Amino acid sequence: MTADSRTFGKQIAFLGLAEAIEGGVLAGFEIDVLEIRDPDPVLVLSEEALRGRRLALLQTALLEHAAAHDIHTTMVFHNRVEEAQAFAATLHETAAELYQAEVSDAARLEAADLPASTARPYELEPFRHVRPERVWTSWLCGEHTVAERRAVLRQFANGINAAGKRVHRAFLCSVRVLGEGVDISGLRGVEAICFADPRASWVEVQQNIGRALRPNPDGTTKVARIIVPVFLGKDEDPENMVASASYAPLAAVLQAVRSHDEQIVDGLASRALTRPSEGTGPGRLVRDEEGNIVEGAEASAGHSSAVVNFSSPRDPALIAAFVRTRVIRPQSMVWLEGYNALHQWRRAHGHTGPVAVPYDTEVALEVSQFPLGRWVAQQRRTFRAGELEPWRIEQLDELGMVWEPGDEAWERKIAALRSYRKAHGHLAPRQDAQWFDEPIGRLLANLRSKDGLGKDPERAARRAGQLHAIDPEWDCAWPLDWQRHYRVLADLADADGTLPAIEPGVTFDGDDLGRWITRQARDWPELSGPQRERLAALGITAAPRPVPAPQAAATTGRGGGLSAAFRRNLAALAQYLGREGHIPIPRQHAEHIVIDGQEHTVALGVWWSNTRSRRDKLNPQQRAALQALGIDWA
Incomplete structure (x- = not known):
């Protein structure tokens, strides 16, 4: 009936259902x-x-x-x-x-x-x-x-x-x-x-x-x-x-x-x-038959x-969500499926405040997996385009929706890293690696660099926590190339943790695992303590190395087609190996040596680097002298 009806007359009062x-x-x-x-x-x-x-x-x-x-x-x-x-x-x-x-x-x-x-x-x-x-x-x-x-x-x-x-x-x-x-x-x-x-x-x-x-x-x-x-x-x-x-x-x-x-x-x-906590919140007044308020009573x-x-217990918040989305402002069933998945995901993980949904998140609904992360990303795109209805924005805000575009881009990157780690068992990709259209190699290299997680300390700490949850060694102290080889070998280890025999030439995804093992054993003194512990757990230890006497090396070089400069550098190399017991030699290293009572300062690091890079130009006598010192590439 309208407020002024010709049939019933003027409406003088309205009695709602609740009041009735x-x-x-x-x-x-x-x-x-x-x-x-x-x-x-x-x-x-x-x-x-x-x-x-x-x-x-x-x-x-x-x-x-x-x-x-x-x-x-x-x-x-x-x-x-x-x-x-x-x-x-x-x-x-x-x-x-x-x-x-x-x-x-x-x-x-x-x-x-x-x-x-x-x-x-x-x-x-x-x-x-x-x-x-x-x-x-x-x-x-x-x-x-x-x-x-x-x-x-x-x-x-x-x-x-x-x-x-x-x-x-x-x-x-x-x-x-x-x-x-x-x-x-x-x-x-x-x-x-x-x-x-x-x-x-x-x-x-x-x-x-x-x-x-x-x-x-x-x-x-x-x-x-x-x-x-x-x-x-x-x-x-x-x-x-x-x-x-x-x-x-x-x-x-x-x-x-x-x-x-x-x-x-x-x-x-x-x-x-x-809903207020128990015993709090206003109640309705109780009156007696004469209309007076009854003190201390509450309806x-x-x-x-x-x-x-x-038929079974139901969370009041779930009932509230049903009323808002199906009764007050009915939504399409397609949109409601995503809204319901978001509600179930937050409830299952105990989230109560704003939480970004990872891009690769899926929620089991009946017999299918709903791509919740992609659905949330679509809502963000619609929101940025100004096409998301105000009541939907309000309903998503109630579920702790995160609207910032930066967070969305970050979540896509995190999803790619999580997927790569799940597929490969490590988070140490090659520099040029791609994964789901994401340059994951450059991405991880940038994240490991200074301020790679952003200059905001709070956000950087939050992102570091997300990466640590994916792989605790994502920011290891050694190069990712080393970490990748190690993780692949760790996955190949037997039940007791030891590796089978892997000879040089055995490759995995382009990495020569045998050659890498040989190099680690040879360069053992150059490795850090944590690196040595990891390799030792796989049965990889330092390679035995002969230590020739400096005098013998110098004698070997007399005459025999070796120049005085080569013999001097060779003596310095023999002295270095006798003292340090390892190679390679830092390029800036200089070695002090005494030959025939005369002191010499040899730029051993530069000579070693140049000799190794030009080894195809060495004559047979020079190669034999280096082999006598245990240099395998000679």
Whole structure:
């Protein structure tokens, strides 16, 4: 009705649903979500066969729910006449099966001795189900006459069967026949309604819910139950309800309630986000019959917001996310799948604040892996283009979305490094290595350089922590080339940690492993302590080296086609090897030597480097002299 209607006159006040419930004009209500899963699913079923199977499962779920909450009258709303008729016709059979399966023989014999009009279900405790003859059921559609409808409604509302005997539970199936203005009055009110099929019309949902919200005829307190069946898939996880199509009936009911009163549904979203700790937060005042405030008393939250009960415990934050994305601002199912994956990922890892999702992150949803990292990157691109809706930005902000482009580029690099480490077992690529279009060799070299992680200390520490989590030796003190060879050999080691025999010429991804092992053994004194420890664990040790006497070397060189300068350098080399026991020789090294009583200073490092690089020009005598000192390349 508009604010100024020609039919009804001017609107002088508005009474919301929440206010009507608090004022006692309408009964309070709770929404019960029956999450039904087929215990023995049949994969190959026609649409009609599947609907029939679900109808049988719904019968069982409703009878169980009525027994658990001691519900006496339930209206079941169908879309098809044949299904309403079938539900009513076969309900007694389902009730008999449940009763037989639950009640003991002794209890049945005891109940059989009681008069039919006085047998009460709680006398059979701890069993809940009643005998099938105490369950009433019928159905109505538009083809029933007015007299037939009145007779059925009279039995339903008064809790009697066609013979006038009392029944305990009554189920009335309706197919769009009880429209506005049709009253159901009797000794009992409508305690519960159930939507057997989804409803597209908000007005129709509101009218159906209104059947249950009418107060009890005797004035007693009533909490109506709005029952919404949800049929889950075989492996469907209820925690994925945000993006699940199975929960569309619940979203439709909440949307219909919200169209009448936003406060009562929006409270579901805000309550989970701002719920106070126990014992804190404002409450509503309690007044006595004269309207005076009762000091020290505080009303419960009551029905200022809807109460939704699920078959299994549910995180209030998840319910809030469902209401915001499926009810208040419905999103596309494609977008919701990513939103749900982000919610599940944060929940699984215990994140509560802003956290960047790694680009290669995937989340298991049902039977597939959802590429969450790429989805988040797409949301960032849409955001930077100014095309992301404000409410989606708000919803992602609530989940700790990180929008900075720099972080996004960094996450792509981290994803490439993580993927490379997983594939190769190390984080020591060649300088020219590429991985997933990322120049990973240059990237890691830059990260290891000064200020490679950025000049912001906090960000640099955070990034270093991410790299350390991928590979603790990403920033080792020795060259990456050395680290790569070592890691490859460590992966080739036997169970006891030792390497098999690897001769020079054995290569792996272009690296000559045998030659590298020989070089490490030869250059052992040049290695750092941690390097030696790693090689020793693989069985690689220093190579034995002959130490010729300097005099012998000098004698060898006399005459024999060796120049005086070569003999002088050769003597200096023999002295160096006798003292140090290793090569190569630093290029800047100068060696002091005494030959025939005369002191000489020899630029041994430069001579050694030049001689080695020009070894193809050495004559046989020079080569023989170097070989005598144990120089393998000569």
